[in-house]
Amino acid sequence: MNLLKLLTISVFGLLLVACGNDDTNTLQSNSDAPQNAQSTLDHGVTNDSVGFNVTGKGSVEEATNVPKEEREAVIEVFNENLAAFNEEDIDRYMATIAKKPEGFKYDDEKMAVQTAFEKYDTKREASNHTIVKYSENEAQLFANIDISMSEPKSGATIDRSGRQVTVFVKEDGKWRISSVYFIGDTE
Structure with missing residues (x-):
């Protein structure tokens, strides 16, 4: 398999590791939702339980x-998760899970994350932290995510951006x- 293609797949794998190993990339919910998101039915979540709609970069x-x-507590855990992953x-990473x-x-x-640490150098940065849905026992945080990934063994690199809701x-x-x-931005 072409290394760049493998890296692209790996970027999605790293971002979706928390969503399981299903390859389904179709959405089976309302028409306002992004068309390339993972099916919420495949992740044990009902169609209306992820509280955001993305219609652009607004x-x-x-x-x-x-x-x-x-x-503050939710954002602190989110930031710790990113910092632990980047380091x-x-x-530390698993303490946020x-x-x-x-x-x-x-x-x-x-x-999966340990394997990614061994094979790739990956840096994730987040901006626009926004809690889009909240209850006493659940919070959903939206963020824009930028990913830079390289494979030291080959020198191959890839950069990817997208939007993510972390539950x-x-x-x-x-x-x-x-x-x-995670919903990857189209180029």
Whole structure:
């Protein structure tokens, strides 16, 4: 397989690792939703439970019922997840992941991320952090994501941008990532 094609697939794999290993890329929900998102039915989430619509690169509406301290706690876990990933610290990364996630298996996530750390140098950056849906035990954070990935062995590189909703749940009073939905920007 062509290395650049493999890297492209790997970028999506890294971003979707939290969504499981299903290759389905069609959406079976409302017509306002992005057409290249993962099917929410394949990830244990009902069609209306991911709380955002993306119709372009415009603004995203923030949920109005988010207490300030909860907003800060969710964003702190999100930022820690990115920092731990960028620093290739598997223990810190897994500390941000729910023990009983909805969108993937905890042990599979750990193995996939560890393998990615071994094979690739990847940096992820996020902007436009916005909590788009909130309840006492679940929060959904939208962010624009930029990814730079390289394979040191071959020198191949790829850059990718997209939009992501990260679903958080409360476990033992702490916010943890339960599933991830990434929509890659078209070039």
